[in-house]
Amino acid sequence: MKVDYIIVGLGLAGIALAERLEARNKSFVVFDDESQHSSRTAAGAYNPVILKRFTPVWNGPEQIEVALPFYQQLAEKLKVKLDFPVLTKKVFKSIEDQNNWFAASDKPRLQDYLDPKLDQASYEGVIAEFGFGNVRNTGWIDTNVLLDHYRLHLQNSDQVRFETFEYEQLDVKDGILYKDIKAEKIVFCEGYGITKNPYFRHLPLNGTKGEVLIIEAPELDIDFQVKSTIFVLPLGNHRYKVGATFNWADKTSDPTEAGKSELLEKLKKVITVPFNIVNHRAGIRPTVKDRRPLVGIHPDFKNVAIMNGLGTRGVMIAPTVSEQLLDHIDLGTPLDPEIDINRF
Ligand SMILES: Cc1cc2nc3c(=O)[nH]c(=O)nc-3n(C[C@H](O)[C@H](O)[C@H](O)COP(=O)(O)OP(=O)(O)OC[C@H]3O[C@@H](n4cnc5c(N)ncnc54)[C@H](O)[C@@H]3O)c2cc1C
Numbered sequence: 093m094k095v096d097y098i099i100v101g102l103g104l105a106g107i108a109l110a111e112r113l114e115a116r117n118k119s120f121v122v123f124d125d126e127s128q129h130s131s132r133t134a135a136g137a138y139n140p141v142i143l144k145r146f147t148p149v150w151n152g153p154e155q156i157e158v159a160l161p162f163y164q165q166l167a168e169k170l171k172v173k174l175d176f177p178v179l180t181k182k183v184f185k186s187i188e189d190q191n192n193w194f195a196a197s198d199k200p201r202l203q204d205y206l207d208p209k210l211d212q213a214s215y216e217g218v219i220a221e222f223g224f225g226n227v228r229n230t231g232w233i234d235t236n237v238l239l240d241h242y243r244l245h246l247q248n249s250d251q252v253r254f255e256t257f258e259y260e261q262l263d264v265k266d267g268i269l270y271k272d273i274k275a276e277k278i279v280f281c282e283g284y285g286i287t288k289n290p291y292f293r294h295l296p297l298n299g300t301k302g303e304v305l306i307i308e309a310p311e312l313d314i315d316f317q318v319k320s321t322i323f324v325l326p327l328g329n330h331r332y333k334v335g336a337t338f339n340w341a342d343k344t345s346d347p348t349e350a351g352k353s354e355l356l357e358k359l360k361k362v363i364t365v366p367f368n369i370v371n372h373r374a375g376i377r378p379t380v381k382d383r384r385p386l387v388g389i390h391p392d393f394k395n396v397a398i399m400n401g402l403g404t405r406g407v408m409i410a411p412t413v414s415e416q417l418l419d420h421i422d423l424g425t426p427l428d429p430e431i432d433i434n435r436f
Pocket of ligand 1: 100101102103104105106123124125126127128129130131132133134135136137138255256257258281282283284285286301302303304335336337374375376377378399400401402403404405406407408
């Protein structure tokens with residue numbers, strides 16, 4: 093079999109790259125073994141404001157401008173709904189918190205998102221002693237529907253192999269040769285799975301485990317995301333996604349009792365109504381020391397590239413950096429030094 097590209101990993105990174113390749117009429121085959129669960133676990137939220145500090149996310153508005161049309165096109169192609177715009181309500185903890193919000197909502201890069209008015213409405217079952225600040229133009233992408241349908245799409249066109257990519261079988265000296273496949277290039281998109289990759293495991297991707305719950309709360313009826321020390325995201329039918337934990341020590345993808353307890357403890361400070369737990373998931377976010385993606389070409393092997401390090405914001409970042417990586421490979425367009433692996 094001969095293809096232009098091999099992609100290893102079919103999370104948000106691999107999907108974005110595959111889509112960009114398809115748009116450029118390049119042939120490819122993808123490998124995925126479901127050993128990592130970050131894209132499956134993600135809340136899929138997009139929001140260009142860091143609500144802990146009321147500061148802009150790195151390149152946030154620019155990334156969203158690329159990401160939303162990207163997911164819209166993908167939704168049309170896969171014939172599913174992927175984008176769910178929802179208002180985000182930041183719960184204030186104090187008067188000082190409110191004042192910081194007013195100051196931040198004046199900043200040019202945040203004006204489109206932070207509503208300067210204090211929201212003091214009360215919502216049945218939600219605790220907010222000091223009211224809310226509303227963040228506009230936010231929402232979430234249903235990453236599970238995306239993964240399920242994209243896998244099927246590739247399966248139907250015979251462009252995917254659901255198996256572990258065995259690095260020791262790869263020959264990169266004269267073009268790319270892997271078992272029965274000859275390719276021009278290979279791009280690794282394995283998320284935290286990079287730690288097993290002999291070509292790129294030297295890069296400082298440390299990984300941060302996160303756990304989420306899906307709860308059913310019959311008496312809670314809100315159509316906005318509540319953002320406090322945790323988020324409560326409405327999924328419809330009185331179901332809500334609740335998350336997330338941040339654990340830097342545990343590198344497994346198994347949900348834990350400790351993670352669940354932490355989320356329940358925090359949830360009780362946000363809602364007052366009864367609920368059942370419907371699901372509990374965990375995954376490792378591919379986080380990098382300097383909080384920037386890991387994108388670029390291997391220094392010794394010009395046919396070997398990487399797209400990783402999407403951290404806590406894969407939904408927003410993947411559509412932009414996939415295009416940048418392919419422009420770099422195809423046209424030699426220099427990469428933004430902030431994302432280029434050459435910085436290490
Ligand atoms: C709890 C939690 C909440 C999150 N919330 C959000 C959010 O609200 N918004 C947001 O934008 N991001 C969020 N994220 C982050 C987001 O999940 C990541 O940025 C993104 O999913 C990373 O995508 P990826 O494709 O790089 O990695 P992954 O999703 O880890 O995908 C890598 C893929 O490669 C495969 N793979 C690895 N090694 C091999 C191999 N040797 N052979 C074959 N296949 C292999 C894996 O099976 C996997 O499918 C969250 C993450 C977590 C854990």
